Amino acid sequence: xxxxxILLIVSGPSGSGKGTVVSKLVESGEFCLSISATTRKPxxxxxxxxxxxxxxKEEFEAMAEKGExxxxxxxxxxYYGTPKAYVEQCxxxxxxxxxxxxxxxxxxxxxxxxxxVLIFLMAPNVxxxxxxxxxxxxxxxxxxxKRISRAMEExxxxxxxxxxxxxxxVEKSVEDIKTIVSAESMRTSRxxxxxxxxxxxI
Amino acid sequence: xxxxxILLIVSGPSGSGKGTVVSKLVESGEFCLSISATTRKPxxxxxxxxxxxxxxKEEFEAMAEKGExxxxxxxxxxYYGTPKAYVEQCxxxxxxxxxxxxxxxxxxxxxxxxxxVLIFLMAPNVxxxxxxxxxxxxxxxxxxxKRISRAMEExxxxxxxxxxxxxxxVEKSVEDIKTIVSAESMRTSRxxxxxxxxxxxI
Numbered sequence: 001x002x003x004x005x006i007l008l009i010v011s012g013p014s015g016s017g018k019g020t021v022v023s024k025l026v027e028s029g030e031f032c033l034s035i036s037a038t039t040r041k042p043x044x045x046x047x048x049x050x051x052x053x054x055x056x057k058e059e060f061e062a063m064a065e066k067g068e069x070x071x072x073x074x075x076x077x078x079y080y081g082t083p084k085a086y087v088e089q090c091x092x093x094x095x096x097x098x099x100x101x102x103x104x105x106x107x108x109x110x111x112x113x114x115x116x117v118l119i120f121l122m123a124p125n126v127x128x129x130x131x132x133x134x135x136x137x138x139x140x141x142x143x144x145x146k147r148i149s150r151a152m153e154e155x156x157x158x159x160x161x162x163x164x165x166x167x168x169x170v171e172k173s174v175e176d177i178k179t180i181v182s183a184e185s186m187r188t189s190r191x192x193x194x195x196x197x198x199x200x201x202i
Numbered sequence: 203x204x205x206x207x208i209l210l211i212v213s214g215p216s217g218s219g220k221g222t223v224v225s226k227l228v229e230s231g232e233f234c235l236s237i238s239a240t241t242r243k244p245x246x247x248x249x250x251x252x253x254x255x256x257x258x259k260e261e262f263e264a265m266a267e268k269g270e271x272x273x274x275x276x277x278x279x280x281y282y283g284t285p286k287a288y289v290e291q292c293x294x295x296x297x298x299x300x301x302x303x304x305x306x307x308x309x310x311x312x313x314x315x316x317x318x319v320l321i322f323l324m325a326p327n328v329x330x331x332x333x334x335x336x337x338x339x340x341x342x343x344x345x346x347x348k349r350i351s352r353a354m355e356e357x358x359x360x361x362x363x364x365x366x367x368x369x370x371x372v373e374k375s376v377e378d379i380k381t382i383v384s385a386e387s388m389r390t391s392r393x394x395x396x397x398x399x400x401x402x403x404i
Binding site for chain 1: 400
């Protein structure tokens with residue numbers, strides 16, 4: 001019985017550590033990473049189809065128009081979005097796909113693909129979050145406070161997610177996500193052929 | 203943050219191996235086993251509050267009347283049911299509870315306690331099921347065929363369960379159930395206080 005992959009959507013406030021967790025999951029070889037489309041210019045090290053799919057503004061708008069994007073948003077005068085075809089292809093091949101996007105995008109995808117799994121990753125508490133953001137040493141305190149108040153806002157939406165993970169350590173969060181995927185693969189809604197299989201019809 | 207336990211309801215056709223799997227889970231010390239109430243006479247080795255809560259017919263009917271049972275049914279002129287108080291007490295103490303009941307009872311409990319988790323355990327296929335039932339060597343072929351046709355009927359209801367586990371080996375099924383419990387404990391619906399915890403309010 002060939003099963004479809006599972007689409008995981010991972011969100012979390014700045015400082016939640018989601019980037020590192022997602023990288024580790026992709027490294028494990030058990031997940032495909034969804035590649036975003038953007039109208040932003042490629043940076044020196046960025047490759048087409050690896051870091052992003054690069055498009056002109058017109059191409060991007062045409063994709064959105066034709067419903068070829070699972071979600072999209074504009075940020076600093078550039079568009080960013082998730083091409084549907086790549087995600088659907090991976091899922092059809094039975095691969096689990098991971099999508100790291102912010103909350104509004106996450107809800108857009110969930111609406112289009114209700115069988116996707118929304119995971120919210122968070123720092124244990126606001127004190128720890130402030131420590132992590134400060135520890136980076138890259139941003140001044142006003143930026144950090146802005147990120148914290150944004151995190152507070154995002155936390156209000158956590159109940160709209162399916163699962164919440166407190167990111168104490170990267171290793172634990174990676175294991176937690178794998179546990180969620182294992183459990184989800186046993187959901188009856190993802191095993192609609194089980195009855196036929198039992199009867200030996202497939 | 204003190205969390206409530208999770209109520210697992212495990213069903214599965216005769217020959218699915220659910221009895222063995224449930225025993226192993228209880229032995230692991232991570233699960234309380236719900237104890238049924240019955241009007242049947244205790245057998246020699248059976249102890250009150252260990253194997254069953256034994257009641258008279260009148261007592262049992264009064265319990266049902268007062269809504270003190272999560273589900274009940276009559277079988278061979280005796281009543282069998284699940285006392286609510288014991289299950290609720292264990293859950294409140296943060297213990298996971300396991301309830302091994304047949305399909306109709308499972309749906310009754312799910313209706314009363316929607317946060318419970320329905321797990322259907324099954325043999326990989328009908329050929330294997332027949333082999334297992336025959337292997338017991340305790341029943342003649344007409345009884346076995348009856349059990350198989352009953353299993354076929356129960357399989358029609360599998361989609362009403364949350365999860366389905368193909369019981370290849372006892373060890374794997376035990377691990378599968380533990381995986382489901384771990385994932386369920388990360389559900390946002392079971393972590394409604396997470397926002398307060400994040401803000402340091404609790």
